[in-house]
Amino acid sequence: MSENIAQLEIKALTSGYGEIQVLWGIDVGISAGETVCIIGSNGVGKSTLLRTISGIVKLTGGSITLDGVSLNNATPEDVLSAGIVHVPEGRRLFSAMSVRDNLLMGAYLRKDKSAIQDDLEYVYHMFPILAERRRQDAGTLSGGEQQMCAIGRGVMGRPRYLMIDELSLGLAPRAVDLLFEALHNINQSGVAILLVEQDVMNALEFADRAFVVDQGKIIVSGNADEVAANPLVQEAYMGVV
Amino acid sequence: MLYLQILLNGLLLGGLYALIAVGFSLVWGVLNVINILHGTFIVLGSYIAYFAHLYFGIHPFASVIISGSVLFCLGYVIQAGIINRVVAAPVLMTLTLTFGLDLLLNNAMLIAFTADYRKLILTDSLGSYDLWGLILPLNRVAGVGLAALLTFGLYRLLRDSNIGRAIVAVRMDREAATLMGVRVNRINAVTFALGALMAGAAGSIFSIIYPISPINSGLFLGKAFVICILGGLGSVPGAMIGGIALGVIESYGALFFGPEHSTTLAFVILIALLIFRPTGIMGRKGYE
Ligand SMILES: Nc1ncnc2c1ncn2[C@@H]1O[C@H](COP(=O)(O)OP(=O)(O)OP(=O)(O)O)[C@@H](O)[C@H]1O
Ligand SMILES: [Mg+2]
Numbered sequence: 001m002s003e004n005i006a007q008l009e010i011k012a013l014t015s016g017y018g019e020i021q022v023l024w025g026i027d028v029g030i031s032a033g034e035t036v037c038i039i040g041s042n043g044v045g046k047s048t049l050l051r052t053i054s055g056i057v058k059l060t061g062g063s064i065t066l067d068g069v070s071l072n073n074a075t076p077e078d079v080l081s082a083g084i085v086h087v088p089e090g091r092r093l094f095s096a097m098s099v100r101d102n103l104l105m106g107a108y109l110r111k112d113k114s115a116i117q118d119d120l121e122y123v124y125h126m127f128p129i130l131a132e133r134r135r136q137d138a139g140t141l142s143g144g145e146q147q148m149c150a151i152g153r154g155v156m157g158r159p160r161y162l163m164i165d166e167l168s169l170g171l172a173p174r175a176v177d178l179l180f181e182a183l184h185n186i187n188q189s190g191v192a193i194l195l196v197e198q199d200v201m202n203a204l205e206f207a208d209r210a211f212v213v214d215q216g217k218i219i220v221s222g223n224a225d226e227v228a229a230n231p232l233v234q235e236a237y238m239g240v241v
Numbered sequence: 242m243l244y245l246q247i248l249l250n251g252l253l254l255g256g257l258y259a260l261i262a263v264g265f266s267l268v269w270g271v272l273n274v275i276n277i278l279h280g281t282f283i284v285l286g287s288y289i290a291y292f293a294h295l296y297f298g299i300h301p302f303a304s305v306i307i308s309g310s311v312l313f314c315l316g317y318v319i320q321a322g323i324i325n326r327v328v329a330a331p332v333l334m335t336l337t338l339t340f341g342l343d344l345l346l347n348n349a350m351l352i353a354f355t356a357d358y359r360k361l362i363l364t365d366s367l368g369s370y371d372l373w374g375l376i377l378p379l380n381r382v383a384g385v386g387l388a389a390l391l392t393f394g395l396y397r398l399l400r401d402s403n404i405g406r407a408i409v410a411v412r413m414d415r416e417a418a419t420l421m422g423v424r425v426n427r428i429n430a431v432t433f434a435l436g437a438l439m440a441g442a443a444g445s446i447f448s449i450i451y452p453i454s455p456i457n458s459g460l461f462l463g464k465a466f467v468i469c470i471l472g473g474l475g476s477v478p479g480a481m482i483g484g485i486a487l488g489v490i491e492s493y494g495a496l497f498f499g500p501e502h503s504t505t506l507a508f509v510i511l512i513a514l515l516i517f518r519p520t521g522i523m524g525r526k527g528y529e
Pocket of ligand 2: 046
């Protein structure tokens with residue numbers, strides 16, 4: 001990648017929780033408008049990677065830069081202002097708040113009131129069921145609807161990079177299709193997408209490029225179809241013997 | 242008629258109790274901090290009203306603005322400067338901290354104002370109104386009206402403003418709120434400051450009803466406690482229901498057992514509720 005392409009660049013990243021080191025030197029780059037997926041078994045540090053990028057977990061080494069500007073010491077607020085939005089694992093909606101209020105929380109840092117209203121309509125258009133349920137507590141939504149709400153809440157932050165942790169976990173196939181389609185549309189509008197996903201088949205089909213994480217390191221990376229053809233990946237993650 | 246009058250007295254008392262409890266409940270619910278300072282904040286609000294009236298002739302209903310602002314600032318500084326350092330610690334730790342701060346502030350007030358009861362005497366009292374045999378003490382009615390207005394204001398703030406939504410979000414999921422760009426420490430400070438503001442305002446309104454002394458702080462704190470247990474934690478409607486319930490119970494209690502036992506009755510109910518229904522009358526953790 002040449003230096004002047006707008007991108008989120010992660011180099012030799014290490015981080016963890018106190019004494020426990022989880023990431024052991026991660027290198028990942030995502031260009032503007034691209035789709036990238038990160039796959040790996042349970043507990044290898046995928047969520048930790050996203051949490052470190054969004055500034056909830058402090059990095060202990062390496063670097064995170066966006067368009068050449070360091071985000072190493074950025075707070076979650078700075079990261080969000082820079083255009084990186086993190087839709088966390090487990091959706092983490094504000095369960096006793098209405099759907100609409102959850103969506104508005106996604107726009108918490110924004111001051112452009114009329115554009116916020118437009119984006120609200122955009123999300124309702126993308127997920128009509130949320131428009132129907134706008135006054136309902138988010139906790140009363142079905143799993144798929146909650147994930148729609150979580151992604152909608154992310155979109156309300158006007159991301160340039162949208163990071164989603166476990167899109168499809170525990171959801172019915174129909175809901176998963178709908179969500180992937182929505183992600184595709186969001187990407188078409190110019191938003192780069194970084195997807196962490198258990199459903200390796202769907203993820204590799206969706207993304208341009210893929211990274212495989214194991215024990216806090218990237219062990220395979222490349223174009224999604226290359227990664228899909230990699231025997232190691234087929235055996236370990238796609239159940240091909 | 243007597244019973245109706247008692248009910249009315251109880252409702253009026255309850256409206257004021259709701260104002261005592263609403264800030265306490267907010268802080269407990271959002272920050273998981275049991276603020277022992279709350280009673281002393283109320284007394285401080287009363288003193289502000291007392292002196293504003295004594296020296297400047299400001300009516301206590303008007304000095305609500307002064308006591309509210311002063312207490313808001315004081316609360317903000319205490320949370321941002323001190324409590325935020327340990328806010329994530331177990332509740333016993335923050336309870337001990339606010340207990341210590343309360344000792345400091347309350348004793349400072351004892352030194353400054355002595356323990357003597359002072360009475361704010363309104364020169365232009367509204368008197369009372371006879372409504373088909375029911376006696377309406379108009380100052381109290383106006384005080385309750387103002388209390389209801391303040392309580393309602395807090396309710397709307399939490400529901401309809403950006404900062405209110407952030408407070409509720411922090412209450413429900415700190416980390417998710419952080420991901421929305423909410424600075425949790427700042428929200429903590431604003432929440433604590435709002436709790437103190439409500440206490441200060443309550444103090445101002447109370448100054449026309451109760452004699453003022455630092456030694457009342459424990460009594461106020463106790464009421465706030467009982468109301469939270471009655472109504473459930475951290476919700477404005479809960480505090481209103483709890484407040485009104487306590488007001489009515491105390492009024493009838495005073496009739497049947499004598500006024501000297503009404504506070505005891507409140508605590509007996511508290512203990513019974515804690516044993517049999519620890520989630521409060523409403524039974525659900527509200528959020529507004
Ligand atoms: N708050 C925490 N404190 C200490 N250790 C943690 C914490 N969160 C995660 N870990 C540990 O860090 C390691 C990586 O966790 P992480 O959640 O990043 O994995 P993951 O790849 O997202 O797994 P999954 O597929 O199950 O979501 C795990 O061993 C986990 O136990
Ligand atoms: Mg994870």
